Amino acid sequence: xxxxxxxxxxxxxxxxxxxxxxxxxxxxxxxxxxxxxxxxxxxxxxxxxxxxxxxxxxxxxxxxxxxxxxxxxxxxxxxxxxxxxxxxxxxxxxxxxxxxxxxxxxxxxxxxxxxxxxxxxxxxxxxxxxxxxxxxxxxxxxxxxxxxxx
Amino acid sequence: xxxxxxxxxxxxxxxxxxxxxxxxxxxxxxxxxxxxxxxxxxxxxxxxxxxxxxxxxxxxxxxxxxxxxxxxxxxxxxxxxxxxxxxxxxxxxxxxxxxxxxxxxxxxxxxxxxxxxxxxxxxxxxxxxxxxxxxxxxxxxxxxxxxxxx
Amino acid sequence: xxxxxxxxxxxxxxxxxxxxxxxxxxxxxxxxxxxxxxxxxxxxxxxxxxxxxxxxxxxxxxxxxxxxxxxxxxxxxxxxxxxxxxxxxxxxxxxxxxxxxxxxxxxxxxxxxxxxxxx
Amino acid sequence: xxxxxxxxxxxxxxxxxxxxxxxxxxxxxxxxxxxxxxxxxxxxxxxxxxxxxxxxxxxxxxxxxxxxxxxxxxxxxxxxxxxxxxxxxxxxxxxxxxxxxxxxxxxxxxxxxxxxxxx
Ligand SMILES: Nc1ncnc2c1ncn2[C@@H]1O[C@H](COP(=O)(O)OP(=O)(O)O)[C@@H](O)[C@H]1O
Ligand SMILES: Nc1ncnc2c1ncn2[C@@H]1O[C@H](COP(=O)(O)OP(=O)(O)O)[C@@H](O)[C@H]1O
Numbered sequence: 383x384x385x386x387x388x389x390x391x392x393x394x395x396x397x398x399x400x401x402x403x404x405x406x407x408x409x410x411x412x413x414x415x416x417x418x419x420x421x422x423x424x425x426x427x428x429x430x431x432x433x434x435x436x437x438x439x440x441x442x443x444x445x446x447x448x449x450x451x452x453x454x455x456x457x458x459x460x461x462x463x464x465x466x467x468x469x470x471x472x473x474x475x476x477x478x479x480x481x482x483x484x485x486x487x488x489x490x491x492x493x494x495x496x497x498x499x500x501x502x503x504x505x506x507x508x509x510x511x512x513x514x515x516x517x518x519x520x521x522x523x524x525x526x527x528x529x530x531x532x
Numbered sequence: 533x534x535x536x537x538x539x540x541x542x543x544x545x546x547x548x549x550x551x552x553x554x555x556x557x558x559x560x561x562x563x564x565x566x567x568x569x570x571x572x573x574x575x576x577x578x579x580x581x582x583x584x585x586x587x588x589x590x591x592x593x594x595x596x597x598x599x600x601x602x603x604x605x606x607x608x609x610x611x612x613x614x615x616x617x618x619x620x621x622x623x624x625x626x627x628x629x630x631x632x633x634x635x636x637x638x639x640x641x642x643x644x645x646x647x648x649x650x651x652x653x654x655x656x657x658x659x660x661x662x663x664x665x666x667x668x669x670x671x672x673x674x675x676x677x678x679x680x681x682x
Numbered sequence: 683x684x685x686x687x688x689x690x691x692x693x694x695x696x697x698x699x700x701x702x703x704x705x706x707x708x709x710x711x712x713x714x715x716x717x718x719x720x721x722x723x724x725x726x727x728x729x730x731x732x733x734x735x736x737x738x739x740x741x742x743x744x745x746x747x748x749x750x751x752x753x754x755x756x757x758x759x760x761x762x763x764x765x766x767x768x769x770x771x772x773x774x775x776x777x778x779x780x781x782x783x784x785x786x787x788x789x790x791x792x793x794x795x796x797x798x799x800x801x
Numbered sequence: 802x803x804x805x806x807x808x809x810x811x812x813x814x815x816x817x818x819x820x821x822x823x824x825x826x827x828x829x830x831x832x833x834x835x836x837x838x839x840x841x842x843x844x845x846x847x848x849x850x851x852x853x854x855x856x857x858x859x860x861x862x863x864x865x866x867x868x869x870x871x872x873x874x875x876x877x878x879x880x881x882x883x884x885x886x887x888x889x890x891x892x893x894x895x896x897x898x899x900x901x902x903x904x905x906x907x908x909x910x911x912x913x914x915x916x917x918x919x920x
Pocket of ligand 1: 432436441469483489491492493514
């Protein structure tokens with residue numbers, strides 16, 4: 383079955399903390415064009431929040447004048463959200479994605495855990511000194527409600 | 533006084549009707565980072581709605597696979613929103629902006645009237661066959677409430 | 683976006699809700715016209731109290747229906763607009779043309795008055 | 802984003818509200834720590850009933866405060882989480898560490914019990 387793109391949005395944001403909620407609100411309004419459950423919506427918001435926060439804190443080390451690009455795509459049966467930065471990159475993606483792993487002693491290393499718990503697929507592409515792209519995707523279907531979460 | 537950019541956002545949307553409300557919601561969330569009145573917020577939403585609708589209906593003649601670019605900028609004392617398309621363009625901007633002028637018999641020619649009533653400045657740049665850019669700006673200040681509207 | 687319809691005597695009552703913009707305008711236009719045709723109602727009442735947002739596309743539907751009703755010698759009344767919606771109505775110049783009031787009760791009174799006159 | 806604080810006996814009660822993410826996390830962290838220092842309270846109760854959204858940044862503040870209270874031999878209780886927030890708490894593994902309950906009343910009971918034991 384071919385994947386038909388029903389809608390697409392591209393959002394470029396400065397790496398400022400207040401833009402995390404802006405990204406969440408925009409993506410929530412965007413994915414609401416699909417007929418999804420409130421539960422799916424909440425889960426997508428958390429995943430987007432984690433990815434954008436990571437670009438700010440880790441990718442750009444809290445510098446506020448860099449850009450983050452978010453691309454959302456609605457397919458008939460799934461939604462895909464790409465969050466990309468041109469920050470410091472991740473030297474070892476496998477280790478970075480392990481639960482509780484964090485390079486920041488103040489943080490808990492749960493960002494990727496939430497992304498993986500709440501989305502059906504989390505792909506990460508990264509190159510040190512070039513940046514990081516996180517691709518979050520979630521299937522949208524009516525039987526979804528029957529699948530237990532966590 | 534120099535104009536300091538406090539935040540900037542760039543949004544690219546497909547020229548689909550359902551993206552008009554998406555543009556409104558995103559810009560509303562964005563400008564809410566300023567301390568503006570509910571009245572200002574409502575007015576900005578109408579102006580954005582008109583500009584984006586115009587790009588879809590007039591600029592792209594209701595074709596749904598074209599792109600509209602929206603750039604929002606927050607300054608200390610004003611907000612500026614640019615809505616641009618690569619559509620058919622406007623041959624005579626002055627005439628197009630006249631109240632009740634419309635090239636579409638089904639429409640009322642009130643889009644520019646609302647943009648001008650609700651924003652402090654509306655600038656239009658357009659070139660036939662190249663596209664149109666509408667720059668909406670609104671001053672944000674605490675005395676704003678005292679100025680009568682309409 | 684929501685729409686509730688109800689016809690009584692010679693009048694069709696429509697309760698519009700949500701955001702009244704480009705997308706919903708064409709949906710509302712179609713549904714209202716279909717109902718007007720089916721019920722053969724002469725008068726039209728539009729309840730705007732559930733409308734949160736309106737722009738010129740939404741307004742166009744209202745003005746278009748006004749022209750249709752007027753052409754058929756009917757009366758059109760809109761009521762319940764919130765302050766933001768009311769401001770839009772004011773700027774548009776639509777107010778002197780269409781009967782605008784606050785409540786469904788007032789709206790029916792305007793319709794009843796017309797019906798009596800006709801009899 | 803909102804924050805209401807209130808201290809009673811040896812305990813500080815904080816009512817957190819709104820979206821609990823990166824930006825509000827640092828605000829909350831500072832304010833809570835300042836109040837803990839000023840009131841010299843030993844125990845901490847956090848009311849999450851007004852929290853609409855939480856992510857790992859928000860959770861980090863809760864876990865960080867837990868460590869601080871624990872290090873001072875105090876008791877920490879969180880209560881009132883809505884289902885979405887509760888799910889996040891569940892996945893995070895924070896629940897076995899911190900006292901989680903439904904209402905302020907239950908939360909105070911947990912604190913009182915500890916105080917009695919200590920006496
Ligand atoms: N966009 C990014 N750029 C650079 N490093 C990242 C990025 N996202 C994640 N990382 C790395 O992966 C680690 C784990 O991330 P995560 O699971 O979200 O936990 P946390 O944010 O709590 O550290 C981070 O500590 C960081 O080292
Ligand atoms: N983005 C655009 N591209 C091409 N033409 C436009 C655009 N925006 C406005 N116009 C022209 O200006 C006219 C007036 O616009 P407006 O005041 O918004 O009224 P309306 O949308 O009701 O026609 C339109 O009918 C159209 O001819």
